[in-house]
Amino acid sequence: MAQVRFVQHDGSEKCVEVQRDVSVMLAAVRSGIRGIDGECGGCLDCATCHVYVDEGQASSVPPPSEEELELLSAVSGERKPNSRLSCQLKVLAPLKELVVRVPARQS
16 A cells, blocks of 8 residues: 655645555545545546646656646646646555645635
8 A cells, every 4th residue: 555645735734545546536535635626536527636746756657648738737726847637646656655735726
């Protein structure tokens, strides 16, 4: 099992254990993480699960697909080079912990 550390805009943090095949968005929703709405349920349709992957770990996750990049252009929080949709992220070996920052707003 791996962990995802969610860092809120105010600096507060919560670590959640997650199975390797579970998306970061699903882990957040199941754990009641504030700021990750996941309105479409992970269907790559809404961009309400926008997060910032820790800059030191951005190269440790697969790059975004064209569909994800298109949706990232419509996020309401500030888009950054490390912006991702958490429905498209999974913690992959050899990472034991993935750190993501939650934007100040989703919608």
